[in-house]
Amino acid sequence: MKKRYILILLIFISCTPKAKDKEETVVKAQDVVELAGDMPEKTNNTSFDSIIREIKIKSIPLVDKTNFDSFIDPDDYNEVNIEALKLKKLYPNFDKEGYNYKAIASYRIELSKEFYTIVITIRKGDNEMESVLINYDLIGNIIDSKVISYDEIAEGQSRIESKIEENKLTINNILWIDKKKIETTSFQIKTNGKIEPISQEENLIDSVIEQLNLDKLKIKEEFIVSKVQPHNPNETIVVIPEIAGEDDEHLFELNSYIVLVDNTTQKITHKYFESSKTNGWVSDAVVLSEILIDTAPYIIAQNTRAFGVRVFHYGMSKPNPYSNRTISLFVKSGDTLKKVLHNYDVEDYGGEWDTQCAGESTSIKNTLIMSKEKTNTYFDIIVKSTVLESKTFVDENGECDEESKTSSKTTVLQFDGKEYVKK
Incomplete structure (x- = not known):
């Protein structure tokens, strides 16, 4: 034949x-x-x-x-x-x-x-x-x-x-x-x-993991997040948390990979890595429970827009309740990403109480606003803080009552050439 x-x-x-x-x-x-x-x-x-x-x-x-x-x-x-x-x-x-x-x-x-x-x-x-x-x-x-x-x-x-x-x-x-x-x-x-x-998102994430040459078994999948840039639909921010150490469900440390990806080619265009030793992505008695991407318009310089990564922790102690959310800001720098704001508190809550009624707590919420003033070519960041102080107690009738007061303050962050710091 x-x-x-x-x-x-x-x-x-x-x-x-x-x-x-x-x-x-x-x-x-x-x-x-x-x-x-x-x-x-x-x-x-x-x-x-x-x-x-x-x-x-x-x-x-x-x-x-x-x-x-x-x-x-x-x-x-x-x-x-x-x-x-x-x-x-x-x-x-x-x-x-x-x-x-x-x-x-x-x-x-x-x-x-x-x-x-x-x-x-x-x-x-x-x-x-x-x-x-x-x-x-x-x-x-x-x-x-x-x-x-x-x-x-x-x-x-x-x-x-x-x-x-x-x-x-x-x-x-x-x-x-x-x-x-x-x-x-x-x-x-x-x-x-x-x-x-x-899904396209899952496929994109798989491609990123492959390009980073990471072992899927060493990735904390529940903390993987991605988000398309609102001002650039062809670009996606992807956050990959790599396990640096893990003892159980709540005891672990994560290295952070933060990348920008071209949606058409699925190729990484910009990359940032930070070890668990410095990034704060550690879970112990204070549990790391959430990582989010923030694409609000953080215009930190002319034609330069940053994006944020927010990390939330909470404490497991009932007598001493605690929670904290931080934000870090990143900008493009050549073919890499540069962190310009490191783990700044946007929410912070802590207190003490007897688990029945009596106790006190303080809650602080910070809002970042871009200023028109510049330091080292970057716009200053105005931080407006709302502080809520509460106190609970047993009143004269034996009932649990609460008193609270709200105050505000303003802080300015300036760029020192490497990152934003308090003025």
Whole structure:
């Protein structure tokens, strides 16, 4: 058969010396049709377990680019048991006249001990073929599936290629019209075998983690945050907390990675790193419970806008309640980020009480306002503070009563050339 293919190809080329790639592909496709027509399909009731053992295993990660050029020689094919692999559930028209479906190859990948994963290539008539990734439970029932590659030679305008990783599918839909266009979608392969879409945000975060060369197992996922810049929709702020030390749920230290990402390319454009030894991202008796991104318009210089990262801690002591929220400000500096304000209190609350009634507390809330005055080319920051002092006590009737008073004050922060400090 291979000699016949070579002879056909040589005759074709000799007759049309200026033949285009698409025309050459058609010749190859004709051989694919002939070869596939000679391939037997197993349709008996051989057990699923025995079928699984016969399918060759490929290691991951791998890229599947199955196309007509992948099936030139007879040994490019292998037998596929239609019934045991329940392919007619995915392709209800498999046996219907005129569809001319043919299962021509398969391989297996090991993603889990809880389910089997098989990739099967289906030829759909003379001009189309696709490979579908199928997850089966341990007794052979289909859990989920996804087409991971596709090729067609009628017009030659579309292809699908995919990257398969341990728990992720990245699928590229490729379309040629005026120029090549690639649309990428990502899916997570869950521990139960289900295949679920990954949001653009999740995909972006995964890309950032990969670029930073971080171990996902050493990231405190519940504190990952991202936010699109309101003044630049093509740019996203991403905060990645890396575990520097951890004893239990509330005792840990986090290194901080703060980056800006181009939404189109998903490439990091600016990066900042700080160790847990200096960033204050430590959780102990005072629990770190929240990290947020603040994109208020902190215009700290002409044509220079900062963004904030807020961190919230609270104390677990009932007799001595405590909570604190800080903000740090960052600006672009070349291809990095520079911290210009370090862990400044925007909320601070503390007090003492007998856990019944009597006690006192102080709450301070700070608002940052950009001034028109400059120091070292950066605008000063005016901090307006509202202070609430409260006292609770048992009154003469034996009831719990409260007295409070509110005051305010103003502080100015000035840039010393490196960061903002109190004037």
